[in-house]
Amino acid sequence: MGSFKQDLKETYLGLAETAEEKWSDFTQFMQEAWPLLVLLLAILVGIWLYADPPPPRHVMIATGSPGGSYEDLGKKYAEFFKEKGVTLEIVPTKGAQENIERLADRNDPVQAAFVQAGVVHAKHIKGIQSLGAIGYDPVWFFYRGPEMKSADLEAVDGMLKYFLGKTISTGVEGSGTHAQATKILKESGYVGGVQLRNLPGGDAVKALQLGEIDGAFIVDSYEAPNVQALLNDPMMHLVTFKRAEAYAKLIPYLHLLDVPQGAFSLPRNFPSADMKLLATTTNILIDDRMHPAIQFLFLEAARTINGKGSFFAERGEFPSFKDSITTESPVAVHYEKNNYPLLAAYFPFWIAELISRLIFVLLPFCVLAYPILQALPSYRAKRMQNKLNRLYGELKKFEQELLLNYNPEQRNEYLKKLDLLEYKALNVQVSKRLSSDYYALRTSIDYVRNCLNRGQHPYQFDEGVDPDL
Known part of the structure; x- marks a missing residue:
């Protein structure tokens, strides 16, 4: 029997010969x-480049008017995207209608937009899909003067009797506020008797506080600066819709939000009684050509940013498909059932995306x-x-x-x-x-x-x- 050294040498030679042969x-x-x-x-x-191209590193999203709540929301999304190695460019616009038009334009580089449900039936516009709702936008109707009864808002012979001869703002044409206010007034049977003005949110707040107008529709989140400015002003009152359930039935994308007595301000006991607010939802609409990985990234941003508990929303309530009017993205449907791809929980975005593509x-x-x-x-x-x-x-x-x-x-x-x-x-x-x-x-x-x-x-x-x- 050979020595250990000799056996080791023979083993090495055998491995070397095998490696050389291989x-x-x-x-x-x-x-x-x-x-x-x-x-x-x-x-x-060919499969790598054409069947599954890599996701872009630069995406553009249309928000709304500069200084608005959608711009603030867009900045939060941009920070989230930046952490994932993607640049999300915020594109200011005049409002929801312009957002829809830019998404519908196949030559426009904008691929995503924040749009309130009900602004337009996007299912009638080709090339636009929804990633779901990401938050509630209550329909706030603030007014100044003596507090009115809920029945005073009802239309009598096509006129709002409390506001006869008065001025109210319904938001800039093309904005979400204008679309919601116009829809509600139409369903109420309003045809005249009130002077309507189309003021941007910030201008409407100033005009209402200065007494230049008597009422203003604002459709925005509870945390929005314009909403907070009026909620904290003791001179302002908030309309409660007596027939809120009827509006929600007639306008399917509207939701009912319960506000307990004193929820806005306990010291002021505001509101003075339990009330119901009508609310639409903010939706992320996208160009249907958007890369699936970027869609997942938007949904994950929505879960991280908008999925937290808020004044009206429960934790984990958003993103969701509360607006069934807009065509749903297949990626969002998959996300709703399966959440974000498993790999994303263990790897950075680009590595997880690379593995998925492989x-x-x-x-x-x-x-x-x-x-x-x-x-x-x-x-x-x-x-x-x-x-x-x-x-x-x-x-x-x-x-x-x-x-x-x-x-x-x-x-x-x-x-x-x-x-x-x-x-x-x-x-x-x-x-x-x-x-x-x-x-x-x-x-x-x-x-x-x-x-x-x-x-x-x-x-x-x-x-x-x-x-x-």
């Missing part, structure tokens, strides 16, 4: 199978490549066998020429031809499975050479001897 087989394989490998690589690159690309690629790769061994063996067969064919042709036209004076030329044929055989790379065929060819070449080197050649016969005997 490397030789690999290089031979690459030399012979490279056309198929190039084809498979081209297919893989899985998406490699699965169909493997389905296609597997039978091709399975065929490679037989393909290689067939190519090697064909090379050997061609050399056998050349040897047979050469031997036939010797048999029919043998000239003793050209023996050296015949030997040179055999040497060239043997050189070709030496340069044929074959697998171990075909070693017997390879050496049989070498032996055949050597046999013909030996025949030529004999004193009596089998290719030369006496004229009086019948070769068939």
Whole structure:
């Protein structure tokens, strides 16, 4: 029994020989199978680039008027995207209607927008989908003066009797506030008797506090500066809709929010009684061409930013599909059922996205490549066998020429031809499975050479001897 040192040396030599043999087989394989490998690589690159392109690193979102609550929300989303390595550019607009128009324009770079439900039925506009609702936007109707009864808001003969001859603001045309106020007034049966003004939110607050107008519709979140300014002003009152349930039935995207007595201000006991507010929702609308990974990123931002508990929303309530009017994105539907992809919980966004894309690309690629790769061994063996067969064919042709036209004076030329044929055989790379065929060819070449080197050649016969005997 050998020593440990000798056994170790033999083991090392064995491993080295095995590695060398495997490397030789690999290089031979690459030399012979490279056309198929190039084809498979081209297919893989095609799937990678066209079937599942990488997500963009720059996205534009339309928010609203500068200084508004949507701009503040957009900044929070931008910070979230920045942490994930994506730049989210905030694009100020005049309001919801412009947001819709920019999304509908296939040449506009804007791919996302904050839009209140009910501004437009986006299902009638091609190319726009919803990632769901991300928060409540109550319909606030503030007014100044003596506190009125809820019945005073009801329309009588098409007029709001409490506000007859007075002025109220319904928001800028094209804004969410204007769309909601107009819809509510229309459902109330209002046709005239009140002077309407179209003021931006901030201007409406100032005008109401200065007494330049008597009432103002503001559709915005509870935390919005304009809403807080009026809620904290003791001179302002808030309309409670007596028939709130009826409005919610007639206008399907509206929701009812319960406000307990004193919830806005306990010291002021504001409101003085339990009340119901009508509310729409803020939705994230997108261009339906948006990359799925970016859609998931928006949904994850909504869960992180808007999913926290707030004055009106429970923790985890958003994002959700509270507005069933707008066409839902398939990605959002998947998110609602399965949440964010599992990989995102353990890897940074770009690594998780890369792994997801690799899985998406490699699965169909493997389905296609597997039978091709399975065929490679037989393909290689067939190519090697064909090379050997061609050399056998050349040897047979050469031997036939010797048999029919043998000239003793050209023996050296015949030997040179055999040497060239043997050189070709030496340069044929074959697998171990075909070693017997390879050496049989070498032996055949050597046999013909030996025949030529004999004193009596089998290719030369006496004229009086019948070769068939």
